[in-house]
Amino acid sequence: MTAAPSQQSDLELVGRVAKGDRAAVRLLFMRHHARVYRFVARQTGSESMADDIANEVFLELWKQAPGFEGRSQVSTWLLGIARFKALSHLRKRKEDWIDDADAAAVPDTADTPEVAVMKDNKASALRGMVNALPEEQRSVIDLAYYHAKSVTEIAEVLSIPVATVKTRMFYARKKLGEALQSAGFERGWP
Amino acid sequence: MSESEPTNLSHRDEMETLLPFYLNGTLEGADLAAVEEWLATDPTASAALGEAEAEFSGVSAANEAIRPPTDALSRFNKMLDAEAGRERAPAPSMLARIWDGFLAVPSTVAWGAAAAAIALLMVQTVLEPGRPGENFEIAGTDEAAKMPFVFVTFKPDATIADIAAFLGDNGASILAGPVAGGVFKVGIEASTVDDYDRIVGLIAAQPFSETVVPGRKPADGG
Numbered sequence: 001m002t003a004a005p006s007q008q009s010d011l012e013l014v015g016r017v018a019k020g021d022r023a024a025v026r027l028l029f030m031r032h033h034a035r036v037y038r039f040v041a042r043q044t045g046s047e048s049m050a051d052d053i054a055n056e057v058f059l060e061l062w063k064q065a066p067g068f069e070g071r072s073q074v075s076t077w078l079l080g081i082a083r084f085k086a087l088s089h090l091r092k093r094k095e096d097w098i099d100d101a102d103a104a105a106v107p108d109t110a111d112t113p114e115v116a117v118m119k120d121n122k123a124s125a126l127r128g129m130v131n132a133l134p135e136e137q138r139s140v141i142d143l144a145y146y147h148a149k150s151v152t153e154i155a156e157v158l159s160i161p162v163a164t165v166k167t168r169m170f171y172a173r174k175k176l177g178e179a180l181q182s183a184g185f186e187r188g189w190p
Numbered sequence: 191m192s193e194s195e196p197t198n199l200s201h202r203d204e205m206e207t208l209l210p211f212y213l214n215g216t217l218e219g220a221d222l223a224a225v226e227e228w229l230a231t232d233p234t235a236s237a238a239l240g241e242a243e244a245e246f247s248g249v250s251a252a253n254e255a256i257r258p259p260t261d262a263l264s265r266f267n268k269m270l271d272a273e274a275g276r277e278r279a280p281a282p283s284m285l286a287r288i289w290d291g292f293l294a295v296p297s298t299v300a301w302g303a304a305a306a307a308i309a310l311l312m313v314q315t316v317l318e319p320g321r322p323g324e325n326f327e328i329a330g331t332d333e334a335a336k337m338p339f340v341f342v343t344f345k346p347d348a349t350i351a352d353i354a355a356f357l358g359d360n361g362a363s364i365l366a367g368p369v370a371g372g373v374f375k376v377g378i379e380a381s382t383v384d385d386y387d388r389i390v391g392l393i394a395a396q397p398f399s400e401t402v403v404p405g406r407k408p409a410d411g412g
Binding site for chain 2: 020022025026029030033034037038041042047050051054055058059062063122123126127129130131141142144145146148149150151153166169170173174176177187189190
């Protein structure tokens, strides 16, 4: 018996998309659009860019579905497409791309967390500190915490080695810990 | 900050690096065993886990604060149409085509033609059971499939409560529908043609009934 559409796996839906089924691509859009949109918005800092890119990602899904072999999760595949497109858009706009080497020179945007600390709100402070991380560290944090991706999947989405994922995670968490401590919160590490 | 791996990582550093993946459930193998052992044996580990959980909440909140536009799907549909060409409307069902044709001709002629059209529909349904989108299942072995019935459409302002109450009081019930055109198949608990005609007449006289087309009559009606 064929599963009801709502019960079909992402992989099954991609199979239907590959055969030209538009209802299947719409279902995948409804399942994944918000996360793709947020991922791009966090990378680019632009919701209008995220809007354009997220739609492009699902058009790519429509075009590339016949070639999808299911070696990774559909959500990982979509985030990888989103990452590639976001980078392309940023390059086209000639915006500066922040890499880890540049990140050290990024002005500390600790004001926002400090304001939150004044309100004695650790959660808000932490949220501001996460937002203030260098983009490439924040992407790793987002992909692990919000998108529930493994080390290997993050490596795939970002097209970086597994070891680099761990390195970025180490520095991101270390920086968060230091920021919390400097804001007066108890923290056992680093 | 460089991409190079940090040197001289302590065991604590390594565990702190893995904690997010422990929390999101993707850690496995030796890494999972190492974190579980650390959590079980190091008194500082539970506090570290708490800190990671706080980060988890903060990151989730930061992401959820971003609201995608509500019209994203409709705009994507337009892009998809532009990319793949406009989607064809599904072919109308046989009943919808009969019904549309029925409504398009003068009523005196249409009512006369209706019996033949519905007979055609019945034959088609028996020959092609289980067509997608058709709720009718005239062929069957249960009592409902054998009982006399009538085709009915109800006025747009009819309420289900009124219809259900009337049908229940008069030995009738909805067997199937609606199909395209809003047509319902209503079963009639009548053992004679006279009873059947009386109940069908009552249905037709109700303010919620729009059109009533006789279907199968009791066996003594031939």
